[in-house]
Amino acid sequence: MNPSSMTPIDWAKRPIVEKYADFTGRAPRAEYWWYILGLVVVAIVLSIVESIFGVKGMILGIWGPLTGLFILATIVPSLAAGARRLHDTNRSGWWQLLFYVPYALMIVLGGAAIAGGAAAGGTMGAIAGAGIAGLLGLIALVCGIILLVFMVLPGQPGQNRYGPNPYGEAGDATVAAE
Numbered sequence: 001m002n003p004s005s006m007t008p009i010d011w012a013k014r015p016i017v018e019k020y021a022d023f024t025g026r027a028p029r030a031e032y033w034w035y036i037l038g039l040v041v042v043a044i045v046l047s048i049v050e051s052i053f054g055v056k057g058m059i060l061g062i063w064g065p066l067t068g069l070f071i072l073a074t075i076v077p078s079l080a081a082g083a084r085r086l087h088d089t090n091r092s093g094w095w096q097l098l099f100y101v102p103y104a105l106m107i108v109l110g111g112a113a114i115a116g117g118a119a120a121g122g123t124m125g126a127i128a129g130a131g132i133a134g135l136l137g138l139i140a141l142v143c144g145i146i147l148l149v150f151m152v153l154p155g156q157p158g159q160n161r162y163g164p165n166p167y168g169e170a171g172d173a174t175v176a177a178e
Contacts, residue, residue: 003028003167012038015081016074023093027084027154028166035081039074046070058059087162095150098143106136 006014011034015027050056050064059068083093110133114126158165 003030006030008034008037009033015077019080019084020077021080023080023083024087025163026088026155026160026166027081027160028088029085029152031166032081032085032151034093035077041072043067053174082151084162085135085151087160088166089153090156090162091149095147099140099147102136102140106133106140109133110136137153 006032011030013035014031015035019025019027046064046066047056050066057062058064063071079093079096082096086093086095110129113129113132116129137140155165155167
């Protein structure tokens with residue numbers, strides 16, 4: 001499909017329907033950001049439905065079962081779309097680890113430290129664990145901002161090591177002008 005004739009709905013569903021686990025090539029800003037907006041809208045709707053039925057917070061005290069299934073169903077296309085978006089800026093998809101590693105460490109190490117401190121009976125251990133989780137959370141936030149900047153940057157004009165410009169040789173200026 002010609003990128004200049006695609007609607008926002010076409011862009012939003014492309015990572016799920018056409019490129020579910022495709023980590024190769026490039027994704028223009030329109031594809032990535034319309035997809036992210038679609039994920040946010042669906043997550044809000046699922047959260048409302050789970051609240052109505054009283055099942056919100058059943059999984060780790062945060063998510064309901066529908067949201068949990070939605071996250072599992074969209075993790076692969078989300079990582080793939082993120083990798084392709086980074087490829088469009090001539091960066092490796094591995095840059096996504098900049099956010100996910102400290103965030104995962106925050107949950108695992110911080111949670112273990114808090115639980116270990118609380119189990120030892122002292123509040124100081126729990127406070128130290130919360131400090132570790134907070135520090136890793138701050139690192140994840142800073143890394144997330146860096147990754148956000150990468151995702152917002154325009155794609156590299158012309159061809160790069162990950163393939164041709166998804167908008168063609170003219171770049172995304174022609175799509176934005178229409």
